[in-house]
Amino acid sequence: MRKLLETYTTMEQTGQGPVSRGILLRGQGTQSTESVRRVFLERLGATDLAAQIHAEAGQDPQGQGVRLWLDHPATQTWAPGHNTMQLAHTLGLRTLDSETDLQREILVTMLMSPTGLDFPSLDEFESALHIRRNIVQAARRTTLAFDTNAAERPQDCWTYDEDRGFTLLPGVPLIEALIKTTQPEVSGRLYSFSCYRATEYVTLLGIAQELARSNTELFERLQEVWRQRAIMSEEFHTVFLREQGSLEQPVPPLYYVPGDRVWFRNPDEASADACGFEGSWVMYLGGGLFTNFWKQHQPYTLTRKCVEIYHWRHGLYKDEQGESQIDEVRIEPLIEATLANPDELAQVMARMTRWREPRGVYTEAGGCMDTTREFARWVRPGTSDMPIPRT
Template sequence: MKSGIFIRFASSSGRSLLSAEWSRLGIESWVVCHEQTFPGAACLLLQLAEHQASAWMPGFDTLGLADTLKLDVSHQEDDLLREIWLTLMNCPVLLEFPSAEELMAAVRIRRNIVVNASRTCLNFHTSAIERPVDCWRHSEETGFVLIPGSPLIDSLKKACQPEVGEQVYAFSCNRATEYVILLAIAEEARTSHPELLSQLQAQWEKKAISFEQFQDVFLNELGALEQPLPMHYYVPGDRVWFRNPDSHSSDVRGFEGSWVFYLGGGMFVNFWKRDQPFNLLSKCIEIHHWSHATFRDAQGELQLDENKVDQLVAETLASPENTARIFERMHRFRDGRGIYAEGGCMDATRETPKYVLAPHSDLIRALQAL
């Protein structure tokens, strides 16, 4: 199967745009660009040079790329962009884009997701109804919508990115990822597709999009349980689900699994403690210990003691033997829906935003079809 990036319609200006960005980042010599001619169009297949791909990402394992290349993705934006480009061009399945400009926009959106996810700090709660009251209002019929005149971008940041000492609002991890994706797309649309930003603004003044509908409208899914992506293949900006493989604790609302973003540099976002992102090991250990921290509240509802989870995680990580044993159990592809057998917490898929630029924006068409 072909891998890498396929640009279906690549104009000379589009190719020059890509080359200029790769040259600026110092990665142009590592890009292999194959021209493919079809009736009426010249197309491009972009791949990472074979030597670099095998040396830097053996088996499509991207978790150590930043360490290998000494990239400071947390503090240097260009280093983050380098990791995005290099991992995308080494994708194990073919990624298709209708233009070079759309590919550039996709890279910028991934950068926006990582930057905004890193700044997000929330209070985990699956049922509390909280948002800044000066720009958001709530009803059962609409969910949280914007007060007319409240800019979408500013209102999302106010809800998710508190300064030190400011109120931290209640979110589930799923809703948190939706807000970060929406914000990242809106920031891109502000300069590259203002009509899309206007549509997003109008939609969120009328009715919020969430859960399965959000996935359908905004996201594409790569991979499947039957044809999983390589377990350690991540691109900064990927939305990733870690499943709770324990049938008992997964009955606690909000603990069926954990939605996160891959930040690059081997790290995954922690919405609740933004200065303590997870690596793959600590995320697996955390989810494992959900099974040891359940209790019944005064109403008889199953709950989970997160302080106890933190304590158990610390105890496990202090024991190399226990850490290795638990990681081996969790570090497996998850079971299918409704199955709790020998599967672990690792997902087979990644989720990425749809096209945003005119005239190819499947995102704006999905919004218009609502």
Template sequence: MLSAAPSSTHHAAGLRVQPRPGQALAGLQTRLFDWLQAHGVEPRAVQCHADASGGVRLRLTPEMLAAWTPGFDTLALATTLQRDGDTPDAALAREIVVAMLAAPQTMPFDSVDELEARVSVRGHIVRAAARTALAFRTDDAAERPTEYWHYDEDHGFLLHEGQPLIDALRAATQPEATGRRYDFSCYRATEYVILLGIAQELATRNPALLEAITQASRRRAIRSGAFHEVFLTEFGSMAQPVPPRYYVPGARVWFRNPHEGSADVEGYEGSWVIYLGGGRFSNFWKREQPYGFEQKCVEIHHWRHGVQTGADGALRMNEDIVERRTAATLAHPKRRAAVLARMQRLRDPQGVYAAGGCIDATREFPRPLCPGTSTIALPVLA
């Protein structure tokens, strides 16, 4: 369970890491400091102390929190941490680590191995999301590469016998693998991207679990609510919302459409994206143009202006209108400020369209992955 948010915005809750059975806290602390330095984080930037749970807590000092993530705003963290000579993967890993050290609510880990795995899997998810390019479609009967997948009316897209899950997920989401883009809704797209990241980490960290997921994928698609329950952890809640500008790379994020009329257009109830780091959010339809935070908020605001009724009476979204209005608002300082003041509020509860904005109270990321500590429990399939 997540602990309560810290009482002051001057203090991070950070990470809590439990020792392995028989491991002394001093040895755990030494390993954690080595881990920090391997990611280019100096121990003096971090508070480290024994936790009441019997583990070790790591968090940014109040001074570094204010300097690097003021008000728990992580959107500029990549620029703040930038170093000459960094590889993209090293820079991303450091951003993930520091953003987690700045967590406003405790992020618990059952071991250093689990901590390392869930930093690594976030990197896999970011890279997969950045490479994903799709066509937009909201129904489940969209196509997948037939070399790897076949459609079952009751169970969704199923993996062919003998085909590896990682290759199949890449083929469905990355055009370089097949030479074409496949149809997805944004929600289903995030599932494939996250599962690809999880599978890549399990290939070296927990091959037995990867094999179990592969076999399950041959029999039934784990999707929608079941996907969330099986593979993801939710960070924050409506009672204890995550600060609106706090994001860790690799998290799945929902931007809600707060306008009731345009939310009736299928596929425009909100927007599911992956936070890529560096203030960028995935754009699966134009991957070379990832969204900025403010751009995403303004775009969703203008969905209300793009609604049209087709000849069949069905509501549709005119994306050209939305794109033009979004560009005009972003270029007009007063109009931009007014739209953002509304849209950057915390969203209303489900079913309510009142004074809330588009910002969700929670973030989602993979469950524990390591042998002995993983909490991924696959459904029992008949």
């Protein structure tokens, strides 16, 4: 039985370029590799991709497993250099209209993962697909009012305490409250959020919807926690998310999976001092688009997001209290002018698409591209690694 990464290391050493490590399914018992592959394809509605999806059994310090990946020719044709931004268009997927097509985009991008994604079972992988799909669908419907100082929630769903944050009122279902808070087509109004908190609510909704379907015991624990206190910020990351990539081993810059939580850093030290403009937290929607929580029907392309962040420096001013602020109205014509000028746009993008620098470091070498992606932990009974506190 070959070592799990042996094939991929060999391909890299022979100069075949970036390779797809794909996904690793553990817990397959005595099933043959071909049986695992066949069940995988059938269960995920991907039998038409049988020629492009390969499988190999192997072993590592964590035990045995079967690795499945999209072959190198398909990866290079559909997403050259692991650039998944045009994948949906290349495959002719109508992800806005079809849940099946959205799930196909998620599946294919995960199967070409350059770092490898580990799952304790096929059930767990299926839940990961569902959570990402839920997040994208919820994010598309989300519109909020940007405000780093104020925070509002529907008063018939939430109550606020300085120490506990926004907690559910007795008898209010968590999923219903999250939908009403983030989706104005349901609530009829916009509520104030920072972009960071917005990504938390959208991610939490996607996870809660899957827990309600596949792990009701953990869902009830989650809901009960939110009746006692909110899980926020660093604790939210620790409890609900895992991270792919690092500063030392970055994810390819244009490799995104629908449902990823992504950060774009503001590389300008002065304007990054303005509260809420240190960077921009978004969700990747697929099809080359990122969330615009403030203008639902105008999602960001990578180019527009980078140009907007670049021009934050030109909207910097001090308010009456001497605090740094950004005048977003002032920079709107600057953004449009840059987008309309190919030479200027090329210069701005060359600067902004560099890797971001470490926290607290600002030099001319730094850009706004993060080296990591964030996504949900495991959720299934018996294999979940989501440490939701017990109340």
